[in-house]
Amino acid sequence: MKKSCLLLLCCVFLLSAMLVFATAQKETTAGKGKLVMWDVQTTGVLPPIIDQTGQEFMKANPGIELEIVHIQNDPFKTKLKVAMGAGTPPDIFHNWGGGPLKEYIDSGMVATIDEIKADLLKTYIPASFDPVTFDGKTYGAAYTGLTGVFFFYRKDLFAEYGLAPPKTQQEFLDMGDTLKANGVVPITLANKTKWPGSFFYMYLADRYGGANMFLDALYRKPGGSFESRGYIQAGQALQDLVKRGFFPAGFNGMDEDTGQSRMLIYSKKAGVHLMGNWFVGQATKESPETMAELDLFNFPTVEGGKGDPTDLIGSPGQNYYSIAVTCKNKPMALKFLKDFIMSPSYIQSLAKSGYVPPVKNASTYVQDPIMKKVALAFEAAAHVQVYYDQFLPPAMGELHKDLVQALFGLSITPEEAARRHEQAIIEETKKK
Amino acid sequence: MKKHDFLAALLFVLPALLIYFFYFIYPIPVSGYYSLFRWNGISPHKQYLGFGNWIRLAQDELFWKSFANNLILVVASIVIQLPMGLALGLLVSSRLKGIRVFKLLYFIPMMLSAVAIGITWKFIYEPSYGLLNALFRIVGLGALARGWLGEPALALAAVIATICWEFIPFYMVIFAAALAGISQELIEAAYIDGASPSVTFFRITLPLLKGTIRTAAILSLTGSLKYFGLIYVMTEGGPNHATELLATYMYKQAFTSFSMGYGSTVAVFMFLISFLLTVVVLRMGKKEGVYA
Numbered sequence: 167m168k169k170s171c172l173l174l175l176c177c178v179f180l181l182s183a184m185l186v187f188a189t190a191q192k193e194t195t196a197g198k199g200k201l202v203m204w205d206v207q208t209t210g211v212l213p214p215i216i217d218q219t220g221q222e223f224m225k226a227n228p229g230i231e232l233e234i235v236h237i238q239n240d241p242f243k244t245k246l247k248v249a250m251g252a253g254t255p256p257d258i259f260h261n262w263g264g265g266p267l268k269e270y271i272d273s274g275m276v277a278t279i280d281e282i283k284a285d286l287l288k289t290y291i292p293a294s295f296d297p298v299t300f301d302g303k304t305y306g307a308a309y310t311g312l313t314g315v316f317f318f319y320r321k322d323l324f325a326e327y328g329l330a331p332p333k334t335q336q337e338f339l340d341m342g343d344t345l346k347a348n349g350v351v352p353i354t355l356a357n358k359t360k361w362p363g364s365f366f367y368m369y370l371a372d373r374y375g376g377a378n379m380f381l382d383a384l385y386r387k388p389g390g391s392f393e394s395r396g397y398i399q400a401g402q403a404l405q406d407l408v409k410r411g412f413f414p415a416g417f418n419g420m421d422e423d424t425g426q427s428r429m430l431i432y433s434k435k436a437g438v439h440l441m442g443n444w445f446v447g448q449a450t451k452e453s454p455e456t457m458a459e460l461d462l463f464n465f466p467t468v469e470g471g472k473g474d475p476t477d478l479i480g481s482p483g484q485n486y487y488s489i490a491v492t493c494k495n496k497p498m499a500l501k502f503l504k505d506f507i508m509s510p511s512y513i514q515s516l517a518k519s520g521y522v523p524p525v526k527n528a529s530t531y532v533q534d535p536i537m538k539k540v541a542l543a544f545e546a547a548a549h550v551q552v553y554y555d556q557f558l559p560p561a562m563g564e565l566h567k568d569l570v571q572a573l574f575g576l577s578i579t580p581e582e583a584a585r586r587h588e589q590a591i592i593e594e595t596k597k598k
Numbered sequence: 599m600k601k602h603d604f605l606a607a608l609l610f611v612l613p614a615l616l617i618y619f620f621y622f623i624y625p626i627p628v629s630g631y632y633s634l635f636r637w638n639g640i641s642p643h644k645q646y647l648g649f650g651n652w653i654r655l656a657q658d659e660l661f662w663k664s665f666a667n668n669l670i671l672v673v674a675s676i677v678i679q680l681p682m683g684l685a686l687g688l689l690v691s692s693r694l695k696g697i698r699v700f701k702l703l704y705f706i707p708m709m710l711s712a713v714a715i716g717i718t719w720k721f722i723y724e725p726s727y728g729l730l731n732a733l734f735r736i737v738g739l740g741a742l743a744r745g746w747l748g749e750p751a752l753a754l755a756a757v758i759a760t761i762c763w764e765f766i767p768f769y770m771v772i773f774a775a776a777l778a779g780i781s782q783e784l785i786e787a788a789y790i791d792g793a794s795p796s797v798t799f800f801r802i803t804l805p806l807l808k809g810t811i812r813t814a815a816i817l818s819l820t821g822s823l824k825y826f827g828l829i830y831v832m833t834e835g836g837p838n839h840a841t842e843l844l845a846t847y848m849y850k851q852a853f854t855s856f857s858m859g860y861g862s863t864v865a866v867f868m869f870l871i872s873f874l875l876t877v878v879v880l881r882m883g884k885k886e887g888v889y890a
Contacts, residue, residue: 243853243854244853247639247640247853250639250640251639251640251858266856269638269640269641269856270640272638272641273638273640273641273642274641274642275640357748357837358747358748358833358834358837359834360836414725414726414745415725415726415743415744415748416725416744416746416747416748416749417725417745417748418745418749418750418836418837418838419723419725419746419747419748419749419753419836419837420724420725420745420747420748421720424717424720424721426720426724429726429727430726435726560854560855560856561855561856561857564850564854564855568838571836571837571838572838575750575837575838577750597636
């Protein structure tokens with residue numbers, strides 16, 4: 167009796183072990199008939215749109231199975247990296263373009279999509295490929311909307327204190343003083359995550375030094391430097407805002423991901439919020455009554471600055487799908503990107519859900535008044551600068567965010583921050 | 599029959615052993631190997647640096663800051679968690695009325711996931727709406743309200759408080775279990791001899807708990823040296839690296855900055871220092887003839 171029990175247990179154990187291995191096998195050996203796709207869309211309106219598109223793709227291509235896996239943002243980054251390192255990435259994978267994608271490309275893991283680029287350009291605006299184009303080759307296609315960073319504000323709060331959207335730095339500071347005098351936090355900011363603070367630095371740098379200051383410094387053009395006067399001025403202006411007490415107390419420990427910045431806007435405790443236009447989607451869901459009062463204005467100009475006031479910080483694509491070199495059925499993967507992502511119905515769904523698709527005449531698709539403003543701002547923009555932390559090589563992107571957080575914490579001087587940026591780029595150039 | 603038992607036992611242990619080998623033993627030498635290269639973790643090409651990463655480690659201010667923070671956490675954990683755990687253990691072992699309810703309540707933090715605790719405490723520490731600041735304002739100490747996680751001088755202490763809150767129940771259970779193992783006769787004998795409760799505690803209970811305390815100290819030591827969870831959720835090592843620990847620094851290097859080689863170097867350093875300290879503590883135990 168005892169013996170048979172033991173035997174049974176052993177069998178059960180072996181069986182379960184085999185099952186584990188079998189499922190592990192299944193994940194890695196996607197056959198010719200199957201494509202695996204990973205993205206980071208776990209909440210909001212996008213997952214159903216993407217899943218729906220996947221279904222249509224399978225219906226139109228019998229014998230092909232497209233498995234779409236939605237993974238949370240931060241685990242995704244680690245998971246993709248491990249899968250890439252092991253040589254078993256998904257056939258189609260999400261990315262944000264820029265530095266990290268470049269690492270994968272340099273490691274020979276990403277396939278170009280140049281075959282279908284001419285077709286894509288019939289729909290997409292050319293700028294949408296900038297973050298995924300390296301040495302003239304294109305490695306991905308945007309699948310959500312373009313995003314720009316704007317100052318969002320509450321119309322009711324501005325009306326209450328007789329304020330108008332500021333156009334210049336001086337008007338902006340006056341606005342802040344008025345709000346502060348009335349017990350309202352002028353600018354909300356949750357900077358634990360560091361990138362929201364970086365928006366201020368990037369915009370101020372653009373307004374003081376112009377769009378080319380960053381590109382010249384990054385690509386080591388003659389005269390280009392992260393220690394340019396514009397960067398020092400940007401750091402000074404940023405710390406001036408901190409010293410004036412325009413930000414909420416303890417902002418460097420507040421978390422943008424859990425909405426600690428937005429709550430202050432929703433409760434009318436803060437005046438303006440410098441954020442990407444995805445904020446509109448968040449507000450619609452989290453506080454519909456705020457939405458009715460929400461509007462936006464461009465980052466103000468600064469005195470003596472070289473930057474074009476229409477310049478935007480943002481991404482002309484934001485989220486991209488790229489194809490891995492290990493993909494066993496590249497023609498089908500290309501077909502999915504070409505015919506199903508940004509198909510007319512896909513564009514309609516995006517526009518209806520609060521996105522501005524990176525396609526020609528985007529403003530005609532968009533109904534929502536705020537999103538229309540976003541679309542028009544993009545059409546008018548002289549230059550769209552992709553976020554530094556996504557554009558720079560990854561190690562330097564991290565350092566940039568650390569330095570800006572330290573600037574906000576008043577623990578380093580603008581000169582020191584500029585010097586360390588410059589040091590880092592020299593370091594990166596040496597690696598090549 | 600004996601041999602058969604051994605085979606059956608091996609069969610049962612084998613899967614666990616394999617997993618243990620591949621995920622716990624095998625990575626140690628491999629990390630040591632990776633630490634000799636500049637490598638982004640993906641590329642087939644690794645650039646051999648010799649001890650270049652180790653030299654960089656020695657000169658890396660941020661690394662030493664992480665290490666110092668880590669040491670603060672180790673000391674704070676042992677000095678705060680163990681005595682508090684012991685006190686609570688004594689409390690829940692007593693025969694007070696209704697103590698079982700408290701036993702359950704005190705144990706709750708241990709059952710929550712680190713991420714849930716981190717997010718909850720992030721809201722407790724929240725500067726404008728947070729529970730802690732609200733509490734200060736209610737009792738008229740509004741001047742003490744702070745951005746707890748946002749100020750470099752306070753962030754580490756705030757996170758350590760949460761870590762203690764998470765782990766004290768664990769030590770409470772360990773000590774409660776050890777206390778239950780102490781023979782009641784010894785306590786009664788001391789009582790008959792006229793020993794006061796405090797004398798009984800210091801002369802009888804505490805010496806008998808020595809082994810348990812040592813085990814708890816080692817657990818606390820190694821646990822806080824490799825600590826990661828709450829820090830990552832609550833501050834990500836910020837602001838401005840004020841709460842950076844070795845593990846978060848390693849993670850950032852290896853996975854965010856694409857420096858797998860350097861990240862591995864930090865990992866190997868963590869292994870060496872944990873190993874060394876554990877051996878030292880165990881040796882100290884041996885000398886005194888107590889096996890932790």
